[in-house]
Amino acid sequence: MRKNKEDTALTIERLLELARNQFTNKGYSKVNLEDVVREAGVTRGALYHHFANKQGLFRAVLETVQQEIAERVQSEAAKSDDVWEQLLLGCRGFVCAAIEERNKRIMLIDGPAVFGWEVWRAMDEQNSMRLLKEQLQLIEQQGNMQPLSVEALTHFLSGSLNESALWIAQQSNQTKSLEDTMNVITHVIHCFKC
Incomplete structure (x- = not known):
């Protein structure tokens, strides 16, 4: 057996x-x-x-991609003990993983197109978005953040990261686009600090 x-x-x-x-x-x-x-x-x-069918196979593949990207986010964030740096490293890890050839079409283009935005978001909420929310809750619990809604901030940052990944994936100089994006994300995140 x-x-x-x-x-x-x-x-x-x-x-x-x-x-x-x-x-x-x-x-x-x-x-x-x-x-x-x-x-x-x-x-x-x-x-x-x-x-069950092609869509079922694709869903399993997309779930695998989502899980791998979440693992990458955790791995990158774990490189620091500072909660804010963990947040930035996790954001960078997400974008870098999402734009990899092996992931970008499945994660950013076909995933939302095949399953619709709601199903795709539910998958994201179980993986990378969940990690983002947990990190923001940790920062809030430590009293290191402006009094903001963690829920709203999670969705704001997650949407920004997804859109940034789509934009970067289309650029001829992805290295520069990634650095430009991370500069903006760093600046925005610093606005949330106490």
Whole structure:
């Protein structure tokens, strides 16, 4: 029984990785599930056993991307002990991860288009936005922030980061655009300090 669970987990992992590559390279609308199953060396029935349809497979891929980006945010933020620097490092980590080739089309373009803004936002709220809110709550609890609504501030910063990532991804000089964005974010965040 254990071997079957391991085989199933490996099959799912392989399908997700191959599908992610296809969604990254072709975009959601141009991905054909036949290509995914052929490349994975499984039957169409095996794919449908784990994922109801193309949208179900894409949702699992998007959730994986969202989780990886959240892990990156945590990893970057953990590089400092200062709560404000953690916030800035986490913001930078989010933007850098979101604009990576492997993530940007899935996360920023096809994700909202395929599932709609509400579903996409719900996923974001469970991952990166949750971390942003937790960091702002920590700063507020320590008394290091102006008396502002953490909820409103979370949505304000999250929206700014998402829009900035979209903008940076379209720029020819992404390094400069990222630095310009981080300068603006740093300036805005300093306005919230006590």
